[in-house]
Amino acid sequence: MDLDFTADEEGFRKECRTWLEANVPTDELPSGDTREGFKQHIEWENELFDAGWAAVSWPKQYGGREASLIEWLIFEEEYYRAGAPSRVTQNGIFLLAPTLFEFGTDEQKERILRPMARGDVTWGQAWSEPNAGSDLASLTSTARRVEGGWRLTGQKTWSTRAAFCDMAYGLFRTDPAQTRHRGLSYFMFPLRTKGVTVRGVDRLDGDEGFAEIFLEDVFVPDADIIGEVDQGWRVAMATTGSERGLTLRSPGRFMATASRLIDLYHRHRDRSDPVLRDRVIQAWMDAQAYRWFTFQTVTRMMQGESIGADSSMNKVFWSEMDVRTHETALALIGELLELDEGAESAVDQGQWMKGFQFALAGPIYAGTNEIQRNIIAERVLGLPRK
Amino acid sequence: MRFAFTDDQQMLRDTVRDVLQRECAPEVVRAVWEGRPEAAASVWATLAETGVIGMTAPQDAGGMAMSELDWILPFEEIGYAALPGPLVETIAVGMPLLDAVGTDAQKTQWLEAAATGHAKIVVAFEDQAIVPYAASADVLIAERGGVAYCLPMSEVSAVPERSVDRARQLARITFEESEAHRMRSDVEGHALLSLAKERATLATAAQLVGLSRRMLDMAVQYAKDREQFGKPIGAQQAVKHRLANALIQQEFARPMVYRAGWSLATNQATAEVDVSLAKIYAGEAATFVVKQALQVHGAIGYTIECDLHMWMKRAWALAATRGDSAFHRERVGRHVL
Incomplete structure (x- = not known):
């Protein structure tokens, strides 16, 4: 060591x-x-x-x-x-790219990666559907075989920044005879093309960070399937692993938040409250815990181990830590917390309330924490599925 | 940056694990509980034969002069087995302290005897009157008024105090602070005494991680075996989530403990704070796992017949000893704020 x-x-x-x-x-x-x-x-x-x-x-x-x-x-x-x-560029660099590195063809990597990383072509994810959230395998969007490619039809939702992005990726049913996670394929598709309607949805914090995507007979060439036809579930699961794991939320982000919280504490009007003091200490400690847990995980990965379902522990930890840290900041700010971004008298430009609302999404996106806890219980602890 | 133990360190862990699996079944812990400490004597002897007891002693006293990083994993296994006895006191605290600040006579009398498993050391730091395992120990190292003393238990008055974890065999000690028993107490000696306290805390934290792992293993096994409504209770989401939470707390405590071991072994400036973080996370995880394991076991867990209670009570005792969460949070707070 x-x-x-x-x-x-x-x-x-x-x-x-x-x-x-x-x-x-x-x-x-x-x-x-x-x-x-x-x-x-x-x-x-x-x-x-x-x-x-x-x-x-x-x-x-x-x-x-x-x-x-x-x-x-x-x-x-x-x-x-x-x-x-x-x-x-998060949804491209940290979620789609790992999938391309694992399953993509050389042509795909050559064509897609550099423009993705430069931000010249921007990417949104299109996993969820109105009736397929945690139960993603119940999705109903389809891909119909046509000359040279496929035609996509269906509806995707909660697509991060899809209102402004150029491209998206998600699962579509290519084999109508199959159900659940069988017969799905992993497609990349354009958002600014005939047959696609994107409607922005304002998130909890008021930003148009979400979008619904409606697809009607949208043509996609064969070259834009990742991995084999009908094997999309397996390909997609590789991406969700990185989404939950450290590539989505590395410790640096939370260490920086904890530092800003300590700074806020020092500027706070009443530093004599032992409860608030303890909560600030807890926030700093948790960021440290996440950092050392991550260095341990990364050492394992560098030795060639696969972390698999362990990434679900990461996800639960950082998402719930982030909520607690922001709650602590709001408790320090007190009644001024309701001042929004841009308000003259807002503490730290209202970033803590903004960050709090964003943090609240953490236990929901990238697989809800309920789903993560099921994964931990079943795949790490070995408890029965039913 | 490489956050992993060496092959040698893992092999030593495996050795300890094998010995304890063979020789320290729950019945052994239970026998000590019921007032027969001799039931664990052979475990101590085997650990001495394999070099585990003497690992921190200098080589000329029959030891291997090993560091904190080498004993972290063995102490985790000792916690997993809930092996009773002054292991932290003898291995992590006593022998290194004797070697560092003992007089020549004290070293000659005790060091090799301890390293070879023939003498058990107990420790009482400043203000500590209640000492675990005093009845079965041979020598006491005690700090009084900033001075360390080392004396045979035959010269110590030890009045038994009943402990919730009966295997801890607590006793209230008094002794005469005589010149003859003094250890070195110059400036360096004082620093070494402080270091000994950090080691005691860290080894306790490592045991807490092991206790958590065992309780969680018991609860998971029970959740797989116990059927209600025609299926294992572990198939119920409420039970799954409880156990998942226990695992998360435990797994986030482990790297904190390991890291503190590295900090102590390499004399980092942050070592004290790192030890505090280790104790806070390991102690809070263990007391959390206690509650989850008990709830999953249901009524059977609430009995003395079920082995679980021996691990629960050890966890309560160790989480509170060598500085509880409040003490260590204060230390971290002074560093951070």
């Missing part, structure tokens, strides 16, 4: 920090989940990619730096420490 960073890792950290300190926009960008803010975030993504920071762990041929997982975690720590903008 050696919990010191190597000289190379420290060097990498310094390089990250130097670049970020010189380049992170000094004024906070408007929310990336709004139409205007999205554009400004894409400009930032272009800049990140051109400097080689958009996807540090990727192979160099796709614009990455071939950084190790440890280095990727270091990059994330530095990224959030620097207060850099949220990543609107």
